[in-house]
Amino acid sequence: MRARLPLSVLSVFSVLSVCQPPLGAQTFPPFEFVQQALSRHRIVFLGDIHPLAEPKQLVSCLIREQGAGSEIDLLALEVASDEQEVIDRYLGSVPEDTTILLDNPRTLREHWGASAEYLDIYRAVYRWNAGHRDHPVHVLAADIRGWPMSALTEHMATGGFVNRDVWMAAAFRKVLEAHPDWRILAFMGGYHGLKMVGGEVALGRAHDRFDRWFAGYLADDGYAVYSILTDALQDDGRGATRMYDYLAAGRTDNFALVLDTTTDVVREPLYDVEQEGYRLEFWPSRFPLRMAADAMIVLTRTRRTTLLH
Numbered sequence: 001m002r003a004r005l006p007l008s009v010l011s012v013f014s015v016l017s018v019c020q021p022p023l024g025a026q027t028f029p030p031f032e033f034v035q036q037a038l039s040r041h042r043i044v045f046l047g048d049i050h051p052l053a054e055p056k057q058l059v060s061c062l063i064r065e066q067g068a069g070s071e072i073d074l075l076a077l078e079v080a081s082d083e084q085e086v087i088d089r090y091l092g093s094v095p096e097d098t099t100i101l102l103d104n105p106r107t108l109r110e111h112w113g114a115s116a117e118y119l120d121i122y123r124a125v126y127r128w129n130a131g132h133r134d135h136p137v138h139v140l141a142a143d144i145r146g147w148p149m150s151a152l153t154e155h156m157a158t159g160g161f162v163n164r165d166v167w168m169a170a171a172f173r174k175v176l177e178a179h180p181d182w183r184i185l186a187f188m189g190g191y192h193g194l195k196m197v198g199g200e201v202a203l204g205r206a207h208d209r210f211d212r213w214f215a216g217y218l219a220d221d222g223y224a225v226y227s228i229l230t231d232a233l234q235d236d237g238r239g240a241t242r243m244y245d246y247l248a249a250g251r252t253d254n255f256a257l258v259l260d261t262t263t264d265v266v267r268e269p270l271y272d273v274e275q276e277g278y279r280l281e282f283w284p285s286r287f288p289l290r291m292a293a294d295a296m297i298v299l300t301r302t303r304r305t306t307l308l309h
Contacts, residue, residue: 025257030297031061033256034228037295038062038070041226042183043176045215047190047297048078048230049240050109053305054254055230055297056117059187063124063137071135073182074175075125076142078189081171083107084141087122091139096126102308107141111148115305121187140175142186144168154206161201162210165192169217176223186225188214190240193227194292195219197270202279209283216292227292228256232299242269243289247298256297259290 028036037044048055059075066072079087083106090100090107101107101122108114122139129136144167151157176184186193192214200209215225231244239245246266247257269289273280289296 025260025262027255027257030058030254030256031065033295033297034058034062035065035067035070037226037228038072038183038185039067041224043186043218043223043225044184045186045188045193045225045227046230047193047228048187049232049299050112050189051235051304052232052299052302053115053117054232054299054302055187056115056121056305058297059185060117060120060124062185063121063128066128071183072137072185073135073179074138074140074184075121076140076172076175076184076186076188077121078143078187078192079107079109079141080143080145080147081141082145087139087141090122091126091129096123098123105308108308113305114308116308117305119308138182140172142168142172142188144171154204157203158201158206158208162208165210165212165214166217168192168214169212169221172214172218173221173223176218186214190229193225193229195225195227197282197284197287197292199280199282202281203277226294228295228297229289229293230297230299232302238271240271241289242266242271243296244298247296248300251298251300254297254299254301256295258295259288259293261288261290263290264288 034044034046046059063072083104086100086104086107090097093100098119101119105114108118125137125139144164147164149160151160194213195216197213197216198209198211200207212220215227218225231240234240243263243266266289268286270282272282
């Protein structure tokens, strides 16, 4: 989930105080869980938490240690599409030249803090491709051109926000249609992996509604996206979602689990977001999270990314 939008109750707190977490639910190490998901699903979405190292390290590990039956054909990243040429130039460099990426920090999502861990994702792809020329991993800059945008007005800012995911999904569908046999791992901020959920964004007097996020638009078009969200404590001391307190109670490890009816007790799983004048509300606000995502990775042990200066 996005952490730069301190992902923010009252009724849920009372529920959590009397309900125990699903102790009987089967949990798995995150790497093995995602690798198994890749072996079973054509499109797997893995949610990032931007300031944390672990989600990025997981992606690098998935690239380096691809198993038979779970090989990744395409890695889709939350990077503006106009950076595609830079990414391709780096992947084609001989010898490897990371300065191509470092000189273009938007490839490393400079807006969220260009990090060594995000750079390592590209390097893992480069090394895999060097040793597996018969089955390379392609990298797609899957965000809209020019994102993050510098809006001139409040209405432009909210309009860009609500149109972003539908435009991303439309461009992504073209890739899916052109390569129907590819296995795909999409790695983006976790909200983009939500299905069946929309929202409203407001900035000043401007406000706009949207029906879906990236994975939701794809699902509406008949594409089966297996969405795995990531949750962890944020800087304000609470989880990225309200699921964290319920799932992480009594745990000291990082783990993954499938969302099922036992998690329905958290009836309003997502916090509304307020930051830098923006307010983001989810519609509907009350829903079983398993209707919008398939699984979660819960991180109880984390560290922040190593920023590149």
